[in-house]
Ligand code: HEM
């Protein structure tokens with residue numbers, strides 16, 4: 283079922299256009315990386331703060347609130363530049379274990395962010411003991427994992 | 440220059456890296472992740488200078504608190520970049536995007552030093568405020584544009600078939 287969905291994506295006229303148009307894929311890939319840098323910075327500023335590093339003179343919830351928008355919008359940019367690549371290389375992605383690992387961690391990372399990480403970052407500082415550190419560590423770990431698996435799709439699949 | 444690249448190309452350690460199955464994927468992956476640490480933090484510093492974000496954070500807080508991390512990322516980025524280059528010098532020698540990336544990095548570096556040793560000297564006067572001097576904003580915009588261009592040319596290095604015609608006419612790689 284999933285396989286036929288990926289076959290359907292691969293067969294779309296848009297996918298054919300992406301593959302035919304010489305500059306379409308490289309431009310989208312470059313934009314995905316620029317969005318990645320914006321995303322990484324927004325995540326790191328807060329995660330480092332959760333770990334007790336970085337901008338410790340600024341209240342955590344103030345930083346977290348400010349970075350929230352940047353994180354969401356740069357993720358939107360990642361999605362908008364990632365989805366066309368999934369369409370145009372759907373079968374390659376389908377058969378790459380790294381793609382599936384990447385997407386699983388992306389989903390876990392988003393759920394983790396909106397359920398736990400945000401709550402911890404917005405909470406009264408000092409009220410949660412060591413938990414903020416654990417959360418910051420997990421968040422950095424997950425998004426690094428996403429990037430590593432993402433890069434390996436292209437290199438090893 | 441060409442003979443230097445050819446000399447490296449023939450070194451046993453360069454050949455060993457080139458022929459290793461794991462070296463290239465490992466180095467490139469670390470290159471991308473360390474880029475995130477470096478460029479990600481620098482982007483928010485630049486945007487602070489431009490006035491786009493973190494406006495309540497004193498400007499001087501960011502260099503003291505974030506630059507050590509950004510520079511760590513940069514160090515790893517430089518090492519892995521250099522290793523990638525070392526492993527296949529002749530692949531990149533004729534590559535337009537490689538040279539463009541090096542020139543862009545150089546200009547970004549000059550912009551950084553210029554800002555640091557001129558504009559930034561007066562930071563006490565505008566540390567807290569929202570009124571950031573025009574020179575500082577300009578340095579921020581220039582830095583954002585240049586580092587984004589470094590990322591783009593970095594990714595484009597893989598597309599040796601998409602180099603400008605005038606560059607191909609120079610026949611540098613041949
Ligand atoms: C739902 C959102 C996303 C989609 C649909 C998506 C999709 C893709 C696809 C299809 C590729 C190309 C892989 C290949 O065939 O080589 C890619 C590359 C990549 N993605 Fe994503 N991605 C998304 C979000 C993210 C996120 C959140 C991150 C990191 C935190 C990320 C990091 C990367 C990296 C590092 C690459 C390799 C870049 C390159 O050198 O081309 N992506 N993505």
Ligand code: HEM
Nearest residue numbers: 315471474478516517520521523524589590593594596597
């Ligand atoms: C001395 C410094 C550097 C050297 C020698 C260097 C060299 C390289 C080399 C050889 C590649 C592999 C290209 C390929 O085979 O496709 C690469 C890729 C790349 N570099 Fe660098 N680099 C350096 C610094 C940087 C910096 C500072 C950035 C960003 C701020 C950067 C961003 C990238 C990107 C985005 C890629 C493409 C990664 C991908 O395909 O996913 N590099 N670099």
